Amino acid sequence: GEDVEQSLFLSVREGDSSVINCTYTDSSSTYLYWYKQEPGAGLQLLTYIFSNMDMKQDQRLTVLLNKKDKHLSLRIADTQTGDSAIYFCAERGTDKLIFGTGTRLQVFP
């Protein structure tokens, strides 16, 4: 079945890069997503990547996809305190979205 896994916590110093990793199982996934959930708020789409791409860059965000290993990562450059949130990866195969467990990113000064 479909399963998406992430590490639960990541702590980084302000100004450093953050790398959040995700593994998924559905090889038919067509799109993979990163969502952000700030404290007390709903989820918002950060970025996404089509499965035939290896990398996508969007300002401070870089998404890397290793389709062979079913591994997705999100790199945040120059991490700021405002980046503190829970980050969810999600895969979409033929229909529904399946989310990972979420990684809580804590940024300290």
Place this chain on the structure above:
Amino acid sequence: GAGVSQSPSNKVTEKGKDVELRCDPISGHTALYWYRQSLGQGLEFLIYFQGNSAPDKSGLPSDRFSAERTGGSVSTLTIQRTQQEDSAVYLCASSLVGEGTGHTEAFFGQGTRLTVV
């Protein structure tokens, strides 16, 4: 409306009572999802509606959980005989495209925080 609306935002209920949670998706969105987020847990998929197709109920944790989507718009998630382990935030999301190969952005509501005492 401008976004996905869920009501109530908070619900406290006694163990054994039934509850109904409502989701108003973005107008025109054919796909609607329900997820559950428990403290310290990720997003647990519950049920998925896409247009007129039979819903995907594979994530519902027990037969106490059911959901309807009337007229392809508003959805209601019903939990019968609530238990303390049902306490969680219930999130609803909607999107334009549910099937096929197009990119789909799911827009989430703020959630209903359910507390069973």
